Amino acid sequence: MFKKVKCYHCGDACVEGEITSADKSFCCAGCKTVFELFTENNLTCYYDLQNNPGATPPELEGKFDYLEQTEIREKLIDFSDDGVESIQLFIPHIHCSSCIWILENLNKLNEQIITSQVNFPEKRVQVTYKTKSFGLKDLVLLLASIGYEPYLSLENMEKKKTDIDRSLIYKIGIAGFAFGNVMFLSFPEYFEVSEYWLDQYKPIFRWLMFCFSLPVVFYSGAGYFVSAWKGIQSKILNIDIPIALGISVLFVRSSVEIMADLGTGFFDSLTGLVFFLLLGKLAQQKTYSFLSFERDYKSYFPIAVTRLNHDDLLLEEKIPIYEIKKGDRILIRSNELIPVDGILVEGDAKIDYSFVTGEARTVVKNKGEKLYAGGKQQLGAIELIAEKEVEQSYLTQLWSQDAFVKDQEIPFKSLINKISKHFTIAVLSIATIATTFWLFFDASLALNVLTAVLIIACPCAIALATPFTLGNLLRIFGKQGFYLKNTDTLEQLADLDAFVFDKTGTLSHTQGDEILYEGEQLTDEDYILLRTTLRNSNHPLSRKLYAFLQSQKIDTLDRFEEEVGKGIVAKVNEKEIKLGSSQWVNVPAENQNTATTVYFSEDETYRGKFTFQANYRNGIWSLLKSLFKNYQIQIVSGDNASEEAYLKSQLPFLKDLHFNQAPADKLIRIKETQERGLKVAMVGDGLNDAGALKQSNLGIAVAENINVFTPACDAIIDAKKLLHLDAFIEVAKKGKRIIKWAFFFSFLYNLIGLYFAVTGQLTPIVAAILMPLSSISIVAFTTLASNITSRNLKKINC
The missing domain is CATH 2.70.150.10 (Calcium-transporting ATPase, cytoplasmic transduction domain A)
Incomplete structure (x- = not known):
């Protein structure tokens, strides 16, 4: 019988003894290869993190003590209450999918961290954590210890935009200066010049190239080594590990050749590699700051x-x-x-x-x-x-937190989360196999093959395809009045099978209804009681009545309660007021009607009723007919069936009409539809529909002019733009096709690049140029394609 154990490298399940090395069990050959690579290079400390978690590196001791000062901490923190704090930090070193995975899994490194979410284009991370035994200083130390030290500046925290990191400019300048000089000093080798070069100047030129390479490796390229080392310490395979390995191999090999007088080395490729890598990073930063995806309601x-x-x-x-x-x-x-x-x-x-x-x-x-x-x-x-x-961007960030993402599989997100680890393992495996092959067949090419493979296979282009396509569409949707929580929500919009619509406040206007009152004559005191009670409620019918009753004196409530789907009860000056459904108010049968009505009682005595005549949105029937061609449509309403005949006359094809639906009934309708294997969108007003909005695969709240959205909804649509919902869905579907094409181009680039690298036809310096160009080309393609795809949305009139 096979015994299941955990893979020594990645922790996944595996069969004990099936794939082994040094008495350790592994789930696949890739994990075994990486373990052996670490062992050979004395990097087994990678596996020791859990033995001493929380240890502060000596270089960080005392560096962030100022964060313990209350005055400074309060200026940096966005939220602090009841043992929980939240802060948004700028992390300059975020640059690929590995970074996203690490920073969004901080809770695995410290259980006091509740959530962490990365804003990739802006290089920011929003972290929420418990303060019982953890603080801002501890958070910053944790980030710094894994290679993501935040840039802390009170002035910087108040700005919307961040400038390009100046240290990157300095590193590029030094790398470029050294690269130019090394190329110049290499000319005699290129042209095989003899005489004076051979006899007198060859050693001097070679040692000068060695000297020029030192600041390039130990200053300009230091960031790659720091990130790689901290990734290893944290048991995380980030993309900087193969890059740092490639730089190290080039430098060591070249230094050995110079010292042993075996050759001129590869200092031209080394300095050029670092120079072009840093140029690519600069170009990406400028691209990110140019393309802002912040969905700012302001x-x-x-x-x-x-x-x-x-x-x-x-x-x-x-x-x-x-x-x-x-x-x-x-x-x-x-x-x-x-x-x-x-x-x-x-x-x-x-x-x-x-x-x-x-x-x-x-x-x-x-x-x-x-x-x-x-x-x-x-x-x-x-x-x-x-x-x-x-602070609009702060509220947008709160709405987008992963805490409110539905518990369901999100294919593109899971792919990005997993690609970092598996892709890096695959790259290391390919590099090891290819280098071993060339060591036996042509050792002179082995070094170039190793370095080119490690550089050309960077998955940054693949990682950028999804966030830049969907991020750009989010920005475009926001300009047109349709606000989606995050890119996952946009993806879900393209995968729907059915729509469930609320009636009041969704198909009908929340303003402009005709309101009729029947019952006992209202006194000035009654008006005050009603207005005071209605002032506290945010239900659409409450807001209509509040406006209808005009301005009156407002008293202070002694008690207020609101039962979703039923009504409200309040106590003012020893009088109890009830407003809501006939069951809530205990209305006599002879006073009940079949229209949309709010009933009113005082001290359990029925007083009267307010009847609403629905006013449907212009064009709503055309939208439902358009959606019915491709989706199942249902209408669920908490109102009675007084308008059933009218709805059937407008929508003769629609069979699923449900009235007298309490909030729990609406939620059950969503569940029943989902149990048939359909992905359902609920479109409602965000109040009585909160349960159904949360249960649905995609909850869309229709907003008129008040701030009523809740964490239950995944999207907000301006009521004026609801009629164009079908156009938004079509653009979302095209966005998914753009991502698939971007993935195809990215994988094609990697396959072609790996072929030339493995066969020894690609030099490291060319690989270093191609890597950032691939990322920038993917960003350009996805941005241009998404702009063209959504051009029809820009024609929608307000």
Whole structure:
């Protein structure tokens, strides 16, 4: 019977004794080859990290002690509350898929880290961690110890854009200077000049080339060695390991030839290799800063907030959140997101910070305490004084956190996560086999083959295909009013099989409905009670009624509760008010009707009802007919069936119409559809539909002009652009095809390059030129192709 054990190198399951080396078991020949390579080069410390985790390298001792000062830490940290902190750090050394994998798996290195997410184009990482036995200093030390020391500057943290790392410019200058001089000193060797060269100057020229190579290897190329070594210490195979190995082999071989007077070495290839590698890194950084994928609502979509007049707090004004100024008094209703840091001045705050921390728990705050942006109020309305202007990019980052990604397989993401480890193992294996072959058949080519293979096979081009294609489409979608959480969400949009639509607030407008009141005559006191109660709710019907009742005096609530899908109950001046469905208010049968209605009672006594006549969006029927050609369509509504006949007259082909659906019923409908093997998108208003939005494969919240989106949704679409949903889906599908073509070109480049490298026809210096060019060409292709594909979206009128 076969005994299952863990692979000594990667930890995957394997059969004991099937593939072995030095009494160790391995899952594949690749892991065995890498282990043997490490053993031969005295790098077995790679496997010792877990024996002494958390050890601080001597060179970092005391370097970040200033981060223990409260004043400095508060300026750097984005969020700090209830034992959890969150910060966004600029990491200059992020440059490939290996970097992404390492930085998004920091929780494997320290259990106090909750989540970490990389913004690849901007070279930033957002980290959320527990502070019980861990702090900002510990986080920075951890990052520095694995080769990703963050650039910390209070001035830098306040800027949106980051400049090119100046140290990279210096390294390129030194490498370029040395490369030019080494090439010049190599001319006599190239042209086989004799006489004076042979007798007097050959040794001098060769030692000069050696001297020029020293700053190139130990300064300009030092970053590759540091990154490779820290990757090995952390048991992570990053892409800098083969590059550092190639530089080392060239330098050692060339130095031995000079010292033993065996030849001139390969200092021209060595200095040229480092020079062109650094040039490629510079070009990539400039490309990243030119192509910004940040989905900044400030530029595109004016999600609004309610600002109160300083002189008359009853005067409310809807403003885009980017217009908030320090000192403004802001009204936050139940289930609204707090857009800015501020001080609580009115109301009972029960804040859900899962938007920031990823942990589903609420925090109670009292008047005078600080509230952080990203929290969601759970208990009625509150008022706060803004401490700063809104940080839109921070809210966007919170919305994009992996904590809210559905628990399902994401093919492109898993490919990028796995490609780093397996690709590097494959490259090392190919390099070892090819070099061994040439050592026996033509030893003079073995060194060139080893170095060329290690350089040409860099997977950076493959790693860039997905983020740049989907990232550019995210930017374009955002400009047109459709905001997706992240690139995975865009991919899911292209893979859907069915759509489930809510009716109220989705197919119909949330504004412009005709409202009729039937019941006892309302007094001024009744108006005050109703307005005070409705002011705390963010349900679409509550917002309509609040506007319909016009401006009245507002009292302070003694109690407020809202039951999703049922209604609200509040207590004001010893009077209990109920608003909601007929079951919630206990309405007599003779007063119930079949239209969309909000019923009203006072102290358990029925008083009246507000009836709404739905006003459907222009063009919504055309959208549903278009989608029906390729997808299954359902309509689920919490309202009664009073409009069933009208909907069937507009959509005679539609069979799945469901009314009187509570939030739990909508969620069940989604589950039943998914159990048939279909990938489902839920399109709703983000409130009563929260459960269904989260259960669906893709939750799309339709937004009018208020800040109501929650972590349950994966996308927000401007209500005006909902009619063009089919056009967005078509572009997303074309985006996937672009990625497949980019993958094809990337793999084709690697196959062709590896063929010439393995056969000894490719020199290291040419490989060093081709590697960055391949990455830049992939970025150019995906950006151009995605722009052309989405050109029809740009024709959509607001």
